[in-house]
Amino acid sequence: MSGDHAHKQQQMHPGSVDYNSHKHKDKHKDREHSHKEHKRDKERENSKNGNSEHKSSSERKHREKEKERLKHKEKQKEEKFHSSDGKYRDKENGFVSSLSIKVEEDNGYHLPIKHEKPLKRERDEDDRYEHKPKKLKVDNEKKVKKRKQEDSDYEEREKPKKRTKEVKKDSTGGKKKAKNEPQEKWKWWEEEKYTDGSKWRFLEHKGPVFPPPYEPLPDRIRFYYDGKAMKLSPAAEEVATFYAKMLDHEYTTKDIFRKNFFKDWRKEMTPEEKSKITELKKCDFTEMHEYFKAQSEARKQMTKEEKQKIKEENERILQEYGYCVMDNHRERIGNFRIEPPGLFRGRGDHPKMGKLKRRIRPEDIIINCSKDSAHPQAPPGSRWKELRHDNKVTWLVSWTENIQGSIKYIMLNPSSRIKGEKDWQKYETARRLKKSVEHIRAQYREDWRSKEMRIRQRAVALYFIDKLALRAGNEKDEGETADTVGCCSLRVEHIRLHPQMDGQDYVVELDFPGKDSIRYYNKVSVEKRVFKNLQLFLENKQAKDDLFDRLNTSILNKHLQELMDGLTAKVFRTYNASITLQQQLKELTSPDDNIPEKILSYNRANRAVAVLCNHQRAPPKTFEKSMHNLQTKIDEKKKQLSAAKKELKAAKADAKMLRDEKSKKAVEMKKKAVQRISEQLMKLEVQATDREENKQIALGTSKLNYLDPRISVAWCKKWAVPIEKIYNKTQREKFAWAIDMTDEDFEF
DNA sequence: GATCTAACTTAGCACTCAGTAA
């Protein structure tokens, strides 16, 4: 299947459309579609079809057989999940399912999996979970005063010490609890929010941590040019080490990377070096490369004590620079280190890959903090570019990077109030969309018949965004970034129309490089009117022309804003992801299941979302090996089980003969052993299934960014699944608000 | 409406480190 797709994919191109004339020249740009995406896919495909795949095929078959034998219950669930009637999206490499066409249905509208029930709430909106900002705090002088007081109180009592993440204060005004009492987490979600657009009242931090200065290589480590050793100037040597460190990486085999690197490297050379070093292929970095490899090896070989020392030093830096005081709370900073210099690693066929990312100096840094805070000090002998006091933004530090000229920021950790509030708000907006989505859908269906082309295009694009969870698709600077697209920027070459395909009517085949140059490949059966509209949009266009030439993200979002306050294209992704999770959890969870089975169901629901959102990952390098190891464990466990069963049988026979207490006890013991081993076996089998299904799908992205955590928390509570089973520590910190406020009745 | 920019979210990859098996 996967090979088949790859093949189809390669052949795809605007054969089915009449490209004779060019109607929309104004918007047409002669873009080069480099097909980086396709190359990357092909590479994956090749590696997949290579040795490792063949080696593992017998194991996989074996596993399949084992799966067959899994409990009846398990099997039923799997069938349910894989939806036997072609609802699953088919992705690159066939990693999702063997079925390729998603059928449109009235109720199973947006989901990759068929839904027996309509996507309707089972009860009225539960307003308990509405994100209702309480009374405006900044309007309330008393409270502002109090907060200010708390700020200064905090400085007084907390500044010199404290290693806890949050400052402890009680509800009456900020007194610490007794020493040994457990530190209570700050429940910012129970407090009032700023509603005047300001993000904080007080902000104090220590500024960023700079990477260590460059340390020249020892003299024995030499660089060779054209076979001759050559001592490089420190600046040129530093840049050379960036390349040397990457020698093992695929990047250094790419022409653009090499070209960009060499060009930027030469800029760092002295005139003499410049005149000597004229060809990259004559450069020999291997000694440097070996040196860094040895260093990395040495780091691994460090003694426990040495490692501990480094750990302590890192902890000290974290405590000093990794936290800030925002209003009256000590909050964790997300990224407090300045990005070190190196070679730019753009993704896909990025035209700037290999360029030198220069070292950031204090003179490049803008510091943002409160006027009345202790300002961070620039390193001795240097000064900041600017000291700013802007409480309308959330960042602490910013600088402009030299590759794209974009601004980089230091901001707070996801567990912080400022990020958490925004996250919560995001899900509330998505829940509001739930209330008006049917109306919006009716509207865009109506717009498919509009007399105006721009409205039809808007309506069809919105249909794709809603149905397929596509990203908005901003226009991008040609030549500055990799050629990737989203919905609004789709081009003729990214779409093929099939009036009939695989027994389905009106099939649209989408194939394009999305964010991070991850391929989006999907064949989907659409409504006739959508199909006819697409045919119309394609008329008289060429491969490189925009499919939606009368549309862009700005127009689309303005329209969405009119339909619902706060609605943007992105909200549809959040909404559809969350509603899919909720729906899938309902479908897949069986009350009789044990905890591991329930977790498998959760992961499968999560997986359905990841598939919908096209969250892919490269299969882990050690995947085949780890599956093999797991299978070995399963085989051993089976042997163990069979032995235990024999022993039980024997014990039973003994007990029947002897009829004494001792042999009865022995039977009980053996029974327990059989039960224990069975459970262990079942866990391993579930683990193998889960891992196999997860081979090329990344669950983390949707879990962290698209799924309303309250759905997961409610599910855990309802089925008594420990929250730790689905969220690790970091995730629990990020979603503390949801964990605290949600009960099992929560409905998205 | 086009373009630019700032601010923020979303994303996959690489590396680390703790747990576990040998």
Add this chain to the structure above:
DNA sequence: TTACTGAGTGCTAAGTTAGATC
């Protein structure tokens, strides 16, 4: 004790969106 492994974490690239400016 060592080697291995995978979950967790950090890093930073690549998106979206809104607002300013022309």
